[in-house]
Amino acid sequence: xxxxxxxxxxxxxxxxxxxxxxxxxxxxxxxxxxxxxxxxxxxxxxxxxxxxxxxxxxxxxxxxxxxxxxxxxxxxxxxxxxxxxxxxxxxxxxxxxxxxxxxxxxxxxxxxxxxxxxxxxxxxxxxxxxxxxxxxxxxxxxxxxxxxxxxxxxxxxxxxxxxxxxxxxxxxxxxxxxxxxxxxxxxxxxxxxxxxxxxxxxxxxxxxxxxxxxxxxxxxxxxxxxxxxxxxxxxxxxxxxxxxxxxxxxxxxxxxxxxxxxxxxxxxxxxxxxxxxxxxxxxxxxxxxxxxxxxxxxxxxxxxxxxxxxxxxxxxxxxxxxxxxxxxxxxxxxxxxxxxxxxxxxxxxxxxxxxxxxxxxxxxxxxxxxxxxxxxxxxxxxxxxxxxxxxxxxxxxxxxxxxxxxxxxxxxxxxxxxxxxxxxxxxxxxxxxxxxxxxxxxxxxxxxxxxxxxxxxxxxxxxxxxxxxxxxxxxxxxxxxxxxxxxxxxxxxxxxxxxxxxxxxxxxxxxxxxxxxxxxxxxxxxxxxxxxxxxxxxxxxxxxxxxxxxxxxxxxxxxxxxxxxxxxxxxxxxxxxxxxxxxxxxxxxxxxxxxxxxxxxxxxxxxxxxxxxxxxxxxxxx
Amino acid sequence: xxxxxxxxxxxxxxxxxxxxxxxxxxxxxxxxxxxxxxxxxxxxxxxxxxxxxxxxxxxxxxxxxxxxxxxxxxxxxxxxxxxxxxxxxxxxxxxxxxxxxxxxxxxxxxxxxxxxxxxxxxxxxxxxxxxxxxxxxxxxxxxxxxxxxxxxxxxxxxxxxxxxxxxxxxxxxxxxxx
Numbered sequence: 001x002x003x004x005x006x007x008x009x010x011x012x013x014x015x016x017x018x019x020x021x022x023x024x025x026x027x028x029x030x031x032x033x034x035x036x037x038x039x040x041x042x043x044x045x046x047x048x049x050x051x052x053x054x055x056x057x058x059x060x061x062x063x064x065x066x067x068x069x070x071x072x073x074x075x076x077x078x079x080x081x082x083x084x085x086x087x088x089x090x091x092x093x094x095x096x097x098x099x100x101x102x103x104x105x106x107x108x109x110x111x112x113x114x115x116x117x118x119x120x121x122x123x124x125x126x127x128x129x130x131x132x133x134x135x136x137x138x139x140x141x142x143x144x145x146x147x148x149x150x151x152x153x154x155x156x157x158x159x160x161x162x163x164x165x166x167x168x169x170x171x172x173x174x175x176x177x178x179x180x181x182x183x184x185x186x187x188x189x190x191x192x193x194x195x196x197x198x199x200x201x202x203x204x205x206x207x208x209x210x211x212x213x214x215x216x217x218x219x220x221x222x223x224x225x226x227x228x229x230x231x232x233x234x235x236x237x238x239x240x241x242x243x244x245x246x247x248x249x250x251x252x253x254x255x256x257x258x259x260x261x262x263x264x265x266x267x268x269x270x271x272x273x274x275x276x277x278x279x280x281x282x283x284x285x286x287x288x289x290x291x292x293x294x295x296x297x298x299x300x301x302x303x304x305x306x307x308x309x310x311x312x313x314x315x316x317x318x319x320x321x322x323x324x325x326x327x328x329x330x331x332x333x334x335x336x337x338x339x340x341x342x343x344x345x346x347x348x349x350x351x352x353x354x355x356x357x358x359x360x361x362x363x364x365x366x367x368x369x370x371x372x373x374x375x376x377x378x379x380x381x382x383x384x385x386x387x388x389x390x391x392x393x394x395x396x397x398x399x400x401x402x403x404x405x406x407x408x409x410x411x412x413x414x415x416x417x418x419x420x421x422x423x424x425x426x427x428x429x430x431x432x433x434x435x436x437x438x439x440x441x442x443x444x445x446x447x448x449x450x451x452x453x454x455x456x457x458x459x460x461x462x463x464x465x466x467x468x469x470x471x472x473x474x475x476x477x478x479x480x481x482x483x484x485x486x487x488x489x490x491x492x493x494x495x496x497x498x499x500x501x502x503x504x505x506x507x508x509x510x511x512x513x514x515x516x517x518x519x520x521x522x523x524x525x526x527x528x529x530x531x532x533x534x535x536x537x538x539x540x541x542x543x544x545x546x547x548x549x550x551x552x553x554x555x556x557x558x559x560x561x562x563x564x565x566x567x568x569x570x571x572x573x574x575x576x577x578x579x580x581x582x583x584x585x586x587x588x589x590x591x592x593x594x595x596x597x598x599x600x601x602x603x604x605x606x607x608x609x610x611x612x613x614x615x616x617x618x619x620x621x622x
Numbered sequence: 623x624x625x626x627x628x629x630x631x632x633x634x635x636x637x638x639x640x641x642x643x644x645x646x647x648x649x650x651x652x653x654x655x656x657x658x659x660x661x662x663x664x665x666x667x668x669x670x671x672x673x674x675x676x677x678x679x680x681x682x683x684x685x686x687x688x689x690x691x692x693x694x695x696x697x698x699x700x701x702x703x704x705x706x707x708x709x710x711x712x713x714x715x716x717x718x719x720x721x722x723x724x725x726x727x728x729x730x731x732x733x734x735x736x737x738x739x740x741x742x743x744x745x746x747x748x749x750x751x752x753x754x755x756x757x758x759x760x761x762x763x764x765x766x767x768x769x770x771x772x773x774x775x776x777x778x779x780x781x782x783x784x785x786x787x788x789x790x791x792x793x794x795x796x797x798x799x800x
Binding site: 480 | 687
């Protein structure tokens with residue numbers, strides 16, 4: 001019987017067709033794209049042979065956009081229109097970026113996410129990030145010779161819902177189908193773990209250009225289980241540069257530099273930091289725009305001293321993650337170093353001291369995240385993987401709801417394994433109250449004002465009752481990307497309201513569509529045509545998935561009538577898929593999705609039963 | 623083929639007999655086997671309905687695992703299957719000696735925080751752990767042997783006190799570490 005041909009019910013049985021999928025590390029300083037080729041994860045280089053794309057975007061007056069090295073070369077010449085480290089502004093308001101306000105940008109305080117005024121107009125961090133992602137998408141499609149099925153985009157584990165949502169929006173804007181948002185330390189663990197076939201508890205210490213993450217994972221029989229994660233989404237190598245920059249200002253008796261000089265000295269600061277990795281002393285020499293000469297000498301010891309507290313700010317979350325995982329340092333088998341900033345000797349030394357062991361650095365700390373993301377993308381795209389492994393990740397910050405007195409009532413605690421759902425009941429506090437406003441927050445602090453506000457929505461139409469007798473059940477659902485949706489329902493009347501949490505400054509679908517169509521910013525693909533192509537690809541994938549499922553399980557799980565109904569819906573999709581009527585394709589796909597609901601249920605039930613029988617169907621086949 | 627009951631109880635879902643004493647290695651193994659079958663990562667290239675179902679199942683299995691893995695949640699859950707409400711929010715009648723000890727420990731916690739005394743925290747944490755282990759053993763006997771549901775509900779309420787204290791000790795560590 002056909003039913004017994006597969007070992008893993010979820011996986012497609014079409015190994016001949018390799019789907020093009022990539023992993024993208026959208027970094028603060030550099031971004032990379034990687035893919036699995038012939039079973040091996042490789043980073044894709046640009047035409048000049050470099051893997052790292054500096055995350056720098058320059059806007060020009062004529063509307064042209066430069067990304068990468070060429071933009072980076074202009075950062076001191078044209079600092080206000082050359083955006084570096086845009087990741088630090090993703091999903092962040094002006095007050096959040098206050099600490100780095102002496103950056104040479106013209107910030108625009110817009111509701112929620114800060115925007116930047118450039119010569120080409122006001123740009124949101126989402127749009128700027130999308131420019132970087134577009135370049136990587138083009139690089140991948142050129143290199144792989146075809147359109148991508150999708151991409152896994154990595155995010156810092158400690159990114160909150162707003163930052164994740166902004167990242168996903170940027171990917172959509174770049175025309176990428178997001179297969180999954182994957183936490184950076186987890187991606188690194190995949191690259192390491194699968195490489196070394198490790199077992200036991202590992203810590204991943206990930207200090208990037210602008211973010212710090214630490215994750216504690218248990219690797220066991222192909223399962224990567226994140227036990228706890230912690231971090232600081234506004235701490236990274238940039239801050240070390242900033243310390244040197246401030247030191248130069250003090251040492252050279254400077255104050256109030258213009259944007260060009262600021263960027264110039266920041267660039268020199270970064271170079272000095274990198275020099276001090278291999279040298280005990282470095283000379284910083286620069287000529288400012290007024291002709292003044294800056295010529296100072298910085299020793300490694302001074303650099304260590306001025307950055308000591310930055311280092312402490314990474315060790316504290318590390319200890320906290322260990323406590324959350326209920327583990328002591330002795331139980332950690334290995335420590336993986338990720339991110340370019342872990343090249344600093346004082347970082348390596350401090351981590352080694354804390355964990356009482358030499359950290360692992362055998363994979364390139366700049367590339368390991370992209371390599372891991374590519375492995376995950378390959379599996380999610382439905383390409384068969386020789387290794388059968390499973391990833392269980394967590395949410396980094398507690399999700400809660402505002403209750404009386406401005407307090408946050410936690411609904412899903414931090415470090416809960418995702419996907420996760422939790423329902424909590426609330427009640428009215430006034431007689432005859434017919435509406436309830438629901439304020440969703442994220443963070444560990446007790447006061448709502450200390451947490452991040454994610455969304456506010458209202459449940460209306462509650463029947464008038466005595467205070468305290470309405471039963472309002474609020475359900476939080478966090479999906480595998482770590483993104484939240486919330487439903488509220490009054491249990492006596494059944495009145496319901498729900499939101500997919502879009503932070504007030506997240507972009508709505510409408511805004512993204514508008515941006516996608518706003519092709520005059522600079523030359524883009526014809527968006528209409530692209531949207532049609534994507535729909536067609538999606539429809540073709542669905543047809544293939546359903547066809548495979550029918551061949552495998554149709555006879556066993558469905559009666560003749562149900563099979564016929566699905567077949568008819570498939571025919572309907574085939575009838576319109578090569579046409580150019582977007583909405584007809586959408587309708588046909590939707591109705592095919594509807595027709596397969598029961599079939600999907602039956603397949604899922606069988607999967608669960610299979611797991612319980614403790615053996616795979618392939619074993620029966622023998 | 624008969625459809626599985628999504629709402630079936632967690633012990634059935636994990637095929638573990640509904641007792642307080644469980645084989646935690648077996649639970650871990652079942653959890654991994656189940657997630658390997660239903661996790662969204664296995665369905666991301668399939669139809670929308672399969673993706674949605676996968677998320678629901680995976681969520682349910684995570685919830686079940688959390689419930690069965692924690693002794694307190696497991697005890698509470700066993701009682702709820704018997705129709706016993708543990709009244710953790712409403713029933714505040716506690717044996718006097720237990721309350722006295724709790725007050726002492728909470729004072730000790732405040733003192734340790736004020737004195738920034740990590741060693742005192744360690745001692746307190748250790749005491750709390752021992753007391754928790756003792757109460758868990760007691761709860762197991764009440765649930766699995768004497769089937770005394772009222773006494774078991776009392777033990778659950780005590781364990782909830784200790785869990786709260788453990789949470790406070792944990793945030794005290796965070797505070798002293800900052």
